[in-house]
Amino acid sequence: MEKNATSHQDIDVLIIGAGPAGTIAAGIMQQQGLKALIVEKQLFPRFQIGESLLPRCMEALDEAGFLDQVKDCHFQDKNGAKFVWGDQLCDFSFDNQHTKGWSWTWQVKRADFDKKLADCCSARGIEVLYEAEVIAVNIQEDGSSHTTIKLKDGSLENIQARFILDASGYGRVLPTLFGLNKPSTQHTRRALFAHIQDPHRLEVTEPDRIIIIVHNPDTWIWVIPFSDGTTSVGYVGSPEFFEAYPGTKTEQFLAMLRAEPSMAIRFREPEMVWPEPRVLQGWSTSTDKFYGKGYVLTGNVTEFLDPVFSSGVTLASVSSQRAAHLVARHLKGEQVDWEEDYQHFMETGVEVFRVFVDTWYDGTLFKIFFSPQRDQKLMNQICSVLAGYVWDATNPFVKNSEKTVRNLAKFLESHTIS
Numbered sequence: 001m002e003k004n005a006t007s008h009q010d011i012d013v014l015i016i017g018a019g020p021a022g023t024i025a026a027g028i029m030q031q032q033g034l035k036a037l038i039v040e041k042q043l044f045p046r047f048q049i050g051e052s053l054l055p056r057c058m059e060a061l062d063e064a065g066f067l068d069q070v071k072d073c074h075f076q077d078k079n080g081a082k083f084v085w086g087d088q089l090c091d092f093s094f095d096n097q098h099t100k101g102w103s104w105t106w107q108v109k110r111a112d113f114d115k116k117l118a119d120c121c122s123a124r125g126i127e128v129l130y131e132a133e134v135i136a137v138n139i140q141e142d143g144s145s146h147t148t149i150k151l152k153d154g155s156l157e158n159i160q161a162r163f164i165l166d167a168s169g170y171g172r173v174l175p176t177l178f179g180l181n182k183p184s185t186q187h188t189r190r191a192l193f194a195h196i197q198d199p200h201r202l203e204v205t206e207p208d209r210i211i212i213i214v215h216n217p218d219t220w221i222w223v224i225p226f227s228d229g230t231t232s233v234g235y236v237g238s239p240e241f242f243e244a245y246p247g248t249k250t251e252q253f254l255a256m257l258r259a260e261p262s263m264a265i266r267f268r269e270p271e272m273v274w275p276e277p278r279v280l281q282g283w284s285t286s287t288d289k290f291y292g293k294g295y296v297l298t299g300n301v302t303e304f305l306d307p308v309f310s311s312g313v314t315l316a317s318v319s320s321q322r323a324a325h326l327v328a329r330h331l332k333g334e335q336v337d338w339e340e341d342y343q344h345f346m347e348t349g350v351e352v353f354r355v356f357v358d359t360w361y362d363g364t365l366f367k368i369f370f371s372p373q374r375d376q377k378l379m380n381q382i383c384s385v386l387a388g389y390v391w392d393a394t395n396p397f398v399k400n401s402e403k404t405v406r407n408l409a410k411f412l413e414s415h416t417i418s
C-alpha cells in the first residue's frame with residue numbers, strides 16, 4: 001500500500017543515508033538555507049566500520065557545525081599514524097606536516113560517532129527518518145524526483161524533492177538503481193576484525209595513533225585504540241591468507257593474534273567485546289559518474305579504495321562538504337560545472353590515495369617508510385597526505401604523486417648502505 005507523504009513536504013534535498021557523508025551534507029545545506037530530509041535504512045546506533053579518522057575531516061565537521069558536540073563525546077584523540085614491520089618503525093606525527101591544517105583528529109566507534117552526527121542534525125530540526133529504505137527513485141524532466149521509501153511496517157511512502165544526494169555508502173542506492181556500478185580495479189581483499197579489551201596498551205605505546213603492522217608484505221593489521229580502554233584490531237589480506245587458518249572466526253582470529261609477536265604480547269589474555277569477530281570482503285566498487293540530472297553521489301557511493309590509509313570517512317566528509325555547496329548553488333539557479341568542480345576535484349584527491357595504496361601493496365612505500373635515511377622534509381610531505389590533505393598542489397606527493405613516490409623509493413634503495 002502506498003501513501004503520499006504529508007509530513008515530508010517542501011523538501012529541497014532528499015539525502016539517502018545518515019553516515020558521515022549524509023549528515024555533514026545536511027548540516028552544511030541547512031546553513032545554506034535548504035530543507036533537507038535524511039532517510040536511513042537502519043536504526044541508530046548501528047555498527048559501521050571506519051574507526052580511524054584523518055585530520056582533514058575535521059574541517060568538514062567544523063563547517064557542518066558538529067565539532068563542539070562531537071568533542072563532548074570524548075573520543076580518543078589521534079595525533080598520528082605508526083607503521084611497524086618487525087623491529088622497524090615509521091612514526092608520523094600530524095604536528096610535522098607540510099600542509100598547514102589540522103594536526104589531530106579522533107579514533108571513534110562509528111556507532112557512537114555516526115549517532116552523534118545524526119543527533120546533531122535532529123537537534124537542529126533536520127529530520128532523520130530511521131528504518132526507512134529507499135527502494136525506487138524517479139527523476140523528472142525538471143530534475144526533481146519522486147522517491148519511494150519502505151518503512152519498518154512494510155508500508156511505502158512517496159517523497160518529492162528538488163534534488164537527491166546519495167550518501168548510502170555500501171548500499172550504493174543510485175548507482176544500483178541507475179546501473180552505474182563499475183567493478184573496481186583493486187584486488188579483492190578480506191578483513192577479519194574485532195574489538196578487544198586492551199589493558200596492556202600502555203606497556204607498548206600511547207593510544208593516540210593508529211598502528212599499522214606489516215604482518216607479511218601482502219597482509220597488514222590495524223590497531224585502533226578507543227578512549228574506553230578497548231581497541232579495534234583487524235587483519236586485512238587476500239582471501240587465501242585467511243583460508244590458511246582453520247576453525248571458527250574466533251579461532252582464526254586468536255590464531256592470527258598469536259602469529260604476530262607484538263599482538264601476542266599485547267593481547268596475551270584476549271577478552272573479546274563482541275560474540276565473534278566480523279568479516280568483510282570485496283568492498284571496492286566504483287562508478288564513472290558522480291552526478292547526473294537531479295542528483296549527486298557522495299562518500300563511499302562514489303568509490304572506496306582500501307582501508308590501509310584510513311581515507312574513507314575523510315573522502316566521504318570532503319565530498320559531502322563540496323557537494324553541499326554545489327547543490328545549494330544549483331538550487332539557487334546558478335550554473336554549476338559538476339564535472340570540473342565536483343567529479344574532477346574528488347578524483348584528484350582519490351588518485352593520490354590510490355597511488356599510496358598501490359605503492360603500499362607493491363612494496364614501494366615500505367622502501368620509504370622503513371628506510372634508515374628518511375628526510376624529515378619529505379616525511380612531512382608524506383604526513384600531509386596521510387592527514388588527508390590530498391588537494392594541496394604545493395606538496396610534490398600530491399602534485400606528482402606516483403613519480404615522487406617511486407623516484408624517492410628508488411633513490412633510497414640505491415643509496416642504502418647495507
Ligand SMILES: Cc1cc2nc3c(=O)[nH]c(=O)nc-3n(C[C@H](O)[C@H](O)[C@H](O)COP(=O)(O)OP(=O)(O)OC[C@H]3O[C@@H](n4cnc5c(N)ncnc54)[C@H](O)[C@@H]3O)c2cc1C
Pocket residue numbers: 016017018019020021022039040041042048049050051052053054132133134135167168169170171172173191280283298299300301304307310311312313314316
Ligand atoms: C575493512 C574496512 C576498514 C575501514 N577502515 C576505515 C578507517 O579506519 N577509517 C576510515 O575513514 N574509513 C575506513 N573504512 C571506510 C569507511 O567504512 C567508509 O568510507 C565510510 O563509512 C563511508 O561513509 P559514508 O557516510 O559514505 O557511508 P556509510 O557510513 O556506509 O553510511 C551509509 C548509510 O546509508 C544507509 N543506507 C544504505 N542503503 C540505504 C537505503 N537503500 N536507504 C536508506 N539508507 C540506506 C546505511 O544504512 C548507512 O547508515 C573502512 C572500510 C573497510 C571495508
